[in-house]
Amino acid sequence: MSSDSQQKYEAGTHSIAYVTTPNANSAKELARKLVERKLAACVNIIPGLTSIYEWEGKINEDQEILLMIKTRTARVDELSKFVRENHPYSVAEVISVPIENGNPPYLDWLSKTVTEAKK
Numbered sequence: 001m002s003s004d005s006q007q008k009y010e011a012g013t014h015s016i017a018y019v020t021t022p023n024a025n026s027a028k029e030l031a032r033k034l035v036e037r038k039l040a041a042c043v044n045i046i047p048g049l050t051s052i053y054e055w056e057g058k059i060n061e062d063q064e065i066l067l068m069i070k071t072r073t074a075r076v077d078e079l080s081k082f083v084r085e086n087h088p089y090s091v092a093e094v095i096s097v098p099i100e101n102g103n104p105p106y107l108d109w110l111s112k113t114v115t116e117a118k119k
Contacts, residue, residue: 016068019093020092024047027045072114
């Protein structure tokens, strides 16, 4: 059996969650906590984001930092709850998209790193 004979990835097993934060300190703190708690395998911190949005009836433009969080789809609700409880914004952005496909060894690592939800 070759090392390439792995189980086929089931599309949607993992997701990428996106979260914006107001600064580098809050981004790093949140990212570290997510990885430490096994809610994420990896969090990319992407600076230099400009967000334009409507809030409380007025148009705002802010510099933000984007977190790109890789996790199990089954843990997104738990991740979202954790972000809400640990985020400086009163309404934190947490949106996710399923991972359809990717590098099998990476996806396998993601599965091993993010523990399954406790029942």
